[in-house]
Amino acid sequence: MSVKLGVPSKGRLMEKTFDWFGQHGITLTRTGSDREYAGAVEGIGGVSLVLLSAGEVPRELAAGRLHFGVTGTDLVQEKLPLWEQQVEPMAELGFGHADLVLAVPKAWVDVDTLDDLDAVATAFRTAHGMRLRIATKYHRLVRDHLRHGGVADYALVDSQGATEGTVANETAEMIADITSSGETLRANHLKVLEDPPILRSQATLWRSRVAEVSDGDRAVAAALITQLTG
Numbered sequence: 113m114s115v116k117l118g119v120p121s122k123g124r125l126m127e128k129t130f131d132w133f134g135q136h137g138i139t140l141t142r143t144g145s146d147r148e149y150a151g152a153v154e155g156i157g158g159v160s161l162v163l164l165s166a167g168e169v170p171r172e173l174a175a176g177r178l179h180f181g182v183t184g185t186d187l188v189q190e191k192l193p194l195w196e197q198q199v200e201p202m203a204e205l206g207f208g209h210a211d212l213v214l215a216v217p218k219a220w221v222d223v224d225t226l227d228d229l230d231a232v233a234t235a236f237r238t239a240h241g242m243r244l245r246i247a248t249k250y251h252r253l254v255r256d257h258l259r260h261g262g263v264a265d266y267a268l269v270d271s272q273g274a275t276e277g278t279v280a281n282e283t284a285e286m287i288a289d290i291t292s293s294g295e296t297l298r299a300n301h302l303k304v305l306e307d308p309p310i311l312r313s314q315a316t317l318w319r320s321r322v323a324e325v326s327d328g329d330r331a332v333a334a335a336l337i338t339q340l341t342g
């Protein structure tokens with residue numbers, strides 16, 4: 113057995129995660145060819161590295177197949193309805209900052225808040241005989257947020273990428289997505305509602321509350337926590 117650590121397998125998140133572990137004396141490396149998802153851990157024994165999509169880390173932690181994992185708060189809260197019972201945040205890593213926001217076309221000059229959106233959504237349904245469509249991959253978080261905000265006349269449209277393009281493509285009237293610099297929203301002629309974001313996310317180290325830890329692995333897990341957070 114070994115302690116399993118799951119880390120995003122590509123892109124910005126992987127590189128910054130590798131850097132963060134390096135700063136804590138643990139070297140993570142991708143091994144094999146450029147395209148092979150195999151990894152190695154140096155600086156602590158008994159830990160094996162699993163490289164996987166950031167979006168799959170929450171499920172693997174909740175299933176107990178990973179003991180520790182790095183991914184964004186947004187993905188954990190979206191994918192795990194009972195996240196507080198399934199995972200424990202061990203450290204915020206200080207990168208991967210992004211806000212989950214609602215954004216509407218810049219041309220909607222009368223819509224700046226959730227209250228405005230509520231009025232427009234109702235008027236939209238009356239005028240068009242269909243619900244206003246919101247493109248997103250964050251279905252659960254958006255539904256909860258709109259329910260609390262009292263907005264009911266809408267339909268979610270699933271969008272797993274390039275979500276800002278759905279408005280120009282006429283598959284949705286507005287979107288809910290993460291934004292960091294705001295450039296993608298601006299480039300697609302969208303503006304963020306003025307209310308606080310649905311969620312402020314950053315890359316976080318999580319511990320699975322359900323993964324079984326063998327007697328042999330217990331000391332390794334404790335040493336890893338001390339080295340990373342002590």
Ligand SMILES: Nc1ncnc2c1ncn2[C@@H]1O[C@H](COP(=O)(O)OP(=O)(O)OP(=O)(O)O)[C@@H](O)[C@H]1O
Pocket residue numbers: 125164165166167168183184185186187208209210290291292293313314315
């Ligand atoms: N522009 C950005 N700036 C900062 N953080 C971002 C940005 N885009 C995404 N993130 C964060 O990075 C994490 C991974 O997001 P991403 O959508 O790339 O995951 P994914 O869908 O699992 O990726 P893939 O399936 O392509 O591996 C999320 O927690 C997200 O909040």
Ligand SMILES: O=P(O)(O)OC[C@H]1O[C@H](OP(=O)(O)OP(=O)(O)O)[C@H](O)[C@@H]1O
Pocket residue numbers: 272273274275276289290291292293294295296297
């Ligand atoms: O505010 P910005 O700095 O412009 O960043 C926001 C963009 O970054 C993410 O997309 P990503 O690059 O992960 O691609 P995706 O659209 O395929 O999810 C996110 O979905 C936004 O589209």
